[in-house]
Amino acid sequence: MPDPHPLAGTPRRSRDQVADLHFMDARFKLLDLAAFLDRLERATGADDHRVRGLRQALPILLEGGDDRVAKILHLWSDPSLTPIEQADTKSASGVWPGLK
Amino acid sequence: MRYIEPHGHMVSRTTDDYQAMALAGCAAICEPAFWAGFDRKSADGFHDYFCQLTQHEPKRAAKYGLPHYCWLCINPKESEDMALAADVLALIPQFIGAPTVLGIGEIGLNKNTRNEMKILEQHIELAVKHDQLILVHTPHLEDKRKGTRLITDVLKAHSGVRPERVIIDHVEEHTIAGVLDQGFWAGITLYPESKATPVRAVDMLENFASQRVWLNSACDWGHSDPIAVPKAAAEMRRRGHSAAAIDSLVYGNPVRFLSQSKNFKDPQALR
Numbered sequence A: 001m002p003d004p005h006p007l008a009g010t011p012r013r014s015r016d017q018v019a020d021l022h023f024m025d026a027r028f029k030l031l032d033l034a035a036f037l038d039r040l041e042r043a044t045g046a047d048d049h050r051v052r053g054l055r056q057a058l059p060i061l062l063e064g065g066d067d068r069v070a071k072i073l074h075l076w077s078d079p080s081l082t083p084i085e086q087a088d089t090k091s092a093s094g095v096w097p098g099l100k
Numbered sequence B: 001m002r003y004i005e006p007h008g009h010m011v012s013r014t015t016d017d018y019q020a021m022a023l024a025g026c027a028a029i030c031e032p033a034f035w036a037g038f039d040r041k042s043a044d045g046f047h048d049y050f051c052q053l054t055q056h057e058p059k060r061a062a063k064y065g066l067p068h069y070c071w072l073c074i075n076p077k078e079s080e081d082m083a084l085a086a087d088v089l090a091l092i093p094q095f096i097g098a099p100t101v102l103g104i105g106e107i108g109l110n111k112n113t114r115n116e117m118k119i120l121e122q123h124i125e126l127a128v129k130h131d132q133l134i135l136v137h138t139p140h141l142e143d144k145r146k147g148t149r150l151i152t153d154v155l156k157a158h159s160g161v162r163p164e165r166v167i168i169d170h171v172e173e174h175t176i177a178g179v180l181d182q183g184f185w186a187g188i189t190l191y192p193e194s195k196a197t198p199v200r201a202v203d204m205l206e207n208f209a210s211q212r213v214w215l216n217s218a219c220d221w222g223h224s225d226p227i228a229v230p231k232a233a234a235e236m237r238r239r240g241h242s243a244a245a246i247d248s249l250v251y252g253n254p255v256r257f258l259s260q261s262k263n264f265k266d267p268q269a270l271r
Ligand SMILES: [Zn+2]
Pocket: B007, B009, B032, B034, B106, B137, B218
């Protein structure tokens, strides 16, 4: 990385230290995610593109490497490279609607 | 601690927010022009908004001891209407000379349309012509990666643009490296849901921290937190980062970028 800042370079931490700081936060978020999937299960109809995108991201959580966030954001991104003619909405939904 | 809020939409915040920011150590606030949450129908609406940004809001901030600066533009969400955009672009030069204007922003893209691209290019021309800094809004969520690429390509293609005078805001884990590698500054926006949380921001900083990164809350009329930057600083402290490194990131970095505008005064020097 060009022009490194003194904050750069992850300080050496043990996994215990990371868990001490952030385990409870991750725990409640994982339970919230599980609850969301359960809630979908109890609802009717098919998954829309957002939920499909979310389900496709779940296996990434179990992959190795320290770039899961970037991988998920790439998965959900519009892969095209040219401007579109006109927008049919002002807002984004969180997952590219064309994701198969 | 002390910090700069380099991106806050204070016209949509209350005086309680100003007070909370001042108490948390805020030393200056910079406010880009943006979408009001609804489409303005005429250039007159923007004229009044620019008056609010350059005249009224600095007075409101001053009551809390906070210097207030602003950026001017028509935002990409309203740029789809090319006639309106042309009228607003024509208004900007009469406000550029105001003593608290830092540059042109937040310009960029929203849904990555052809019209948005055209208006983005016209804003870049205006900034180059008037030797102004540029603050770029990158699109939301699934549109961000493509939009960031389109924006940085246009900026790179313009011979009058110096990347060190441009900040690309709202970067996330999948866009930060490309922005920094091309010589631009990168802004990490702290939002409770979209964009980055303070915890993810500090992860990004530990992986990518550069002398060309700033943090901002982009607090506005939506779900956002005007004291998100000091909260991220608290996260850095909790992880064992030194007070000097934190200060250099949340105060030093924005001061270095913003000082490229002759209108910005280092708050430290004002005391
Ligand atoms: Zn903004």
